[in-house]
Amino acid sequence: MITKLRKRHRRVWLVIAVVLPLLFIAAYTSIPKYQLQESPSNTINESLITLKFPMKAWLTKSETGAYHLGLYVNEYESSVAAQVYLTNIELNDYVKNGYLIGTVNGAGEYSFTVKPEILEPHHNFIVIYDPIKQKQIYNPIRVEE
Amino acid sequence: MSVKYVGVLWNKQKKRYDKTIALLAILYLVLFVGFNVLLHPTISPEALLVRSTATLALLMLHVILAIGPMARINTKFLPLLYNRRHLGVSMFLVATIHVVFSIIQFHSLGNVNAFVSLFASNTHYDSFVNFPFQVLGFYAFIIILLMAATSHDFWLNNLSPKVWKSLHMLVYVAYALIIMHVMLGVIQLEKSPLLIGMLAVGMLTIITLHLVAAYKTHRADTKENIEEEGFVFVSNLEDIKPNRAKVVTIANESIAVFKYEGKLSAVHNACKHQNGPLGEGKIIDGCITCPWHGYQYKPNDGCAPEPFTEKLHTYDLRLKEGKVYVNPNPKPEGTHIEPLSYE
Amino acid sequence: MSKEEEKDDFYVGYIDKAPKSISKLSRRFVWHITILIVLVAGLIAIGQRGFVNSTFEFGNVSELSGKIYLTPQPFLKVKTGKDIFGNPLYKDVLLIGYGKYGAMSTLEEIESQLNESEIDTYEVTLAGTLVYYDGVTLFELTKGAKSLLDYKKITRTSEWPSNKPNRIGNITLEGQIVDPKCYFGVMKPGHSKPHRSCAIRCISGGIPPFMVAKNENGTFDYYIVLGESGEAINKEVLDYVADPVKLTGSKLKAGEWSLIYLNPKIDIERIKE
Numbered sequence: 001m002i003t004k005l006r007k008r009h010r011r012v013w014l015v016i017a018v019v020l021p022l023l024f025i026a027a028y029t030s031i032p033k034y035q036l037q038e039s040p041s042n043t044i045n046e047s048l049i050t051l052k053f054p055m056k057a058w059l060t061k062s063e064t065g066a067y068h069l070g071l072y073v074n075e076y077e078s079s080v081a082a083q084v085y086l087t088n089i090e091l092n093d094y095v096k097n098g099y100l101i102g103t104v105n106g107a108g109e110y111s112f113t114v115k116p117e118i119l120e121p122h123h124n125f126i127v128i129y130d131p132i133k134q135k136q137i138y139n140p141i142r143v144e145e
Numbered sequence: 146m147s148v149k150y151v152g153v154l155w156n157k158q159k160k161r162y163d164k165t166i167a168l169l170a171i172l173y174l175v176l177f178v179g180f181n182v183l184l185h186p187t188i189s190p191e192a193l194l195v196r197s198t199a200t201l202a203l204l205m206l207h208v209i210l211a212i213g214p215m216a217r218i219n220t221k222f223l224p225l226l227y228n229r230r231h232l233g234v235s236m237f238l239v240a241t242i243h244v245v246f247s248i249i250q251f252h253s254l255g256n257v258n259a260f261v262s263l264f265a266s267n268t269h270y271d272s273f274v275n276f277p278f279q280v281l282g283f284y285a286f287i288i289i290l291l292m293a294a295t296s297h298d299f300w301l302n303n304l305s306p307k308v309w310k311s312l313h314m315l316v317y318v319a320y321a322l323i324i325m326h327v328m329l330g331v332i333q334l335e336k337s338p339l340l341i342g343m344l345a346v347g348m349l350t351i352i353t354l355h356l357v358a359a360y361k362t363h364r365a366d367t368k369e370n371i372e373e374e375g376f377v378f379v380s381n382l383e384d385i386k387p388n389r390a391k392v393v394t395i396a397n398e399s400i401a402v403f404k405y406e407g408k409l410s411a412v413h414n415a416c417k418h419q420n421g422p423l424g425e426g427k428i429i430d431g432c433i434t435c436p437w438h439g440y441q442y443k444p445n446d447g448c449a450p451e452p453f454t455e456k457l458h459t460y461d462l463r464l465k466e467g468k469v470y471v472n473p474n475p476k477p478e479g480t481h482i483e484p485l486s487y488e
Numbered sequence: 489m490s491k492e493e494e495k496d497d498f499y500v501g502y503i504d505k506a507p508k509s510i511s512k513l514s515r516r517f518v519w520h521i522t523i524l525i526v527l528v529a530g531l532i533a534i535g536q537r538g539f540v541n542s543t544f545e546f547g548n549v550s551e552l553s554g555k556i557y558l559t560p561q562p563f564l565k566v567k568t569g570k571d572i573f574g575n576p577l578y579k580d581v582l583l584i585g586y587g588k589y590g591a592m593s594t595l596e597e598i599e600s601q602l603n604e605s606e607i608d609t610y611e612v613t614l615a616g617t618l619v620y621y622d623g624v625t626l627f628e629l630t631k632g633a634k635s636l637l638d639y640k641k642i643t644r645t646s647e648w649p650s651n652k653p654n655r656i657g658n659i660t661l662e663g664q665i666v667d668p669k670c671y672f673g674v675m676k677p678g679h680s681k682p683h684r685s686c687a688i689r690c691i692s693g694g695i696p697p698f699m700v701a702k703n704e705n706g707t708f709d710y711y712i713v714l715g716e717s718g719e720a721i722n723k724e725v726l727d728y729v730a731d732p733v734k735l736t737g738s739k740l741k742a743g744e745w746s747l748i749y750l751n752p753k754i755d756i757e758r759i760k761e
Binding site: 002004005006007010012013016017019020021023024026027028030031035 | 394
């Protein structure tokens with residue numbers, strides 16, 4: 001390089017060496033602290049964060065004697081629509097032969113009212129089914145008493 | 146150097162250089178896709194395309210910007226410089242995929258033209274942190290596009306080496322724009338210290354290399370000259386290695402004094418091709434050979450061997466008590482000066 | 489070659505063979521770059537925050553049947569069965585246009601193909617591309633006016649519930665305004681600053697703005713952002729898209745949709761840190 005060019009290079013890099021790191025730091029410090037922290041697994045409630053499970057289901061009886069099925073969807077499997085069936089997984093075609101008790105939309109907690117007559121001893125599994133794609137999503141999970 | 150222009154003057158070294166670039170680029174893309182699919186099975190093909198090409202182009206740019214100062218610090222790195230333009234054009238091609246796909250993805254199929262959308266969707270031009278970062282990337286791309294388009298020696302000669310070098314120095318502006326494109330863009334969401342740290346290390350490495358190289362040459366350039374009757378001291382004769390040169394800088398002009406076959410000759414230190422430092426070159430087959438791209442000149446008259454037409458200024462020399470002196474007033478380009486014999 | 493000359497290696501690019509010491513250094517440099525490449529590719533993959541399991545069935549056209557509702561924003565109500573109490577179950581699927589457009593202009597074209605009466609008096613079968621994530625499903629009318637595959641007049645109107653919004657109460661939300669098409673699947677990530685320009689383009693093209701807000705359970709709620717009387721306010725929210733914002737307004741429910749009605753001039757606030 002000729003001397004003039006070297007001088008120009010030196011000046012340019014002296015400027016860059018000062019300005020660019022400053023801008024870099026300014027950009028770094030202005031990263032918003034408030035951010036959408038969505039992640040592939042939406043984690044619910046502090047107490048449940050450590051638990052690794054996609055879903056959890058349990059049955060409760062209220063004071064009035066009505067039965068409710070509680071459902072936590074922790075990791076929401078991507079689906080077009082999602083219906084909740086209570087069924088006996090030993091049956092053939094256990095989705096069709098199960099009881100459709102409601103729908104879920106995304107991760108979160110759900111509660112479904114259930115009729116006592118469907119609480120047969122072996123109907124103790126929850127199956128989530130996509131009626132539009134016509135396929136089961138998640139593995140069946142056992143209802144906790 | 147050639148009297149007529151050919152697409153690219155291919156030779157074995159160039160082919161090897163290009164093959165290496167292509168293989169390494171492919172290796173990076175394969176690894177990037179592989180690691181991501183493994184670690185992030187839900188990544189989309191679009192995100193893979195945008196991010197793999199972005200990061201590859203940025204990595205290549207770092208290598209490109211490191212080669213120059215590395216070759217100034219240690220001349221053994223000069224082979225990397227010789228075909229640096231090929232690396233630059235390759236980087237441009239990778240960046241083009243990133244830019245074209247991003248514009249299609251983020252700005253096309255909307256209610257205004259994609260380029261209007263690029264500039265007019267985010268209007269926070271008055272804000273630092275909310276500045277439309279895509280615009281920064283786009284300007285950097287325009288610079289790289291101009292550089293790639295004028296990378297051939299045809300443009301170098303038509304624009305003159307001075308204009309060409311100035312245009313190609315804009316790559317430093319492009320580099321700064323790209324760093325900010327990343328920092329004000331994806332880093333505002335992907336704020337992992339690992340990513341920010343890598344970028345910072347890359348940036349500081351490039352800055353340090355340039356400053357070290359600049360300091361090294363600056364010291365040589367500003368050495369005070371000893372003058373005697375209009376002649377300036379260059380070096381002790383014994384300090385010039387055979388077939389090599391010593392350089393002296395007088396009022397911003399550098400002169401290279403070569404020692405060969407028991408003789409001494411002096412020419413202007415800037416190669417006509419790209420202003421390469423002839424004084425770091427070597428006499429090969431009786432000709433001064435530029436360390437950058439191998440352009441050649443006869444030492445006694447500064448003329449390129451036939452059929453080439455480049456000519457350098459030549460200078461009068463004087464030898465006194467084993468000390469070499471040069472007259473800083475240049476002779477017209479191509480003037481024959483009888484070499485100074487010292488044997 | 490003498491010893492001294494051997495040490496004084498010099499590289500000329502157009503000579504086929506480079507001197508040994510120089511080619512050795514170049515080779516070593518290439519090896520270093522190779523290691524750097526492996527490191528950079530690996531570390532970037534590790535450093536990224538991850539990608540959600542949203543889906544855009546690009547290139548895969550599906551068919552959906554149901555009734556089109558035009559308020560609060562165009563959507564298709566799809567019957568999915570009856571529960572144990574005999575209540576009909578539905579899935580509400582937001583309709584959007586091809587590219588960065590809402591569904592409205594496509595629906596107008598579709599309506600002109602129907603026999604005089606309005607589009608929401610038919611049960612239709614539409615072709616399009618599904619987009620879905622976290623319980624929200626969208627349907628892109630990829631083929632424009634050709635998206636209408638079949639239609640028949642609705643005779644038993646009782647089968648289709650009215651979708652009048654019910655007011656739930658006042659609400660304050662903290663989160664981000666996004667365009668649902670990208671957020672729920674077309675782009676990863678489809679929110680925050682890197683995606684701002686695209687979201688602005690989508691919302692100004694008629695795709696309804698959605699508010700994404702974290703609820704007390706740590707999951708996200710999604711609200712369609714509308715004006716004080718339920719009118720679209722796409723233009724008014726553009727400047728706030730992708731920024732952390734606080735919205736104050738009325739919460740309403742319409743079918744599966746949660747809505748927030750607000751005055752864009754006073755009820756949207758940037759969250760300052």
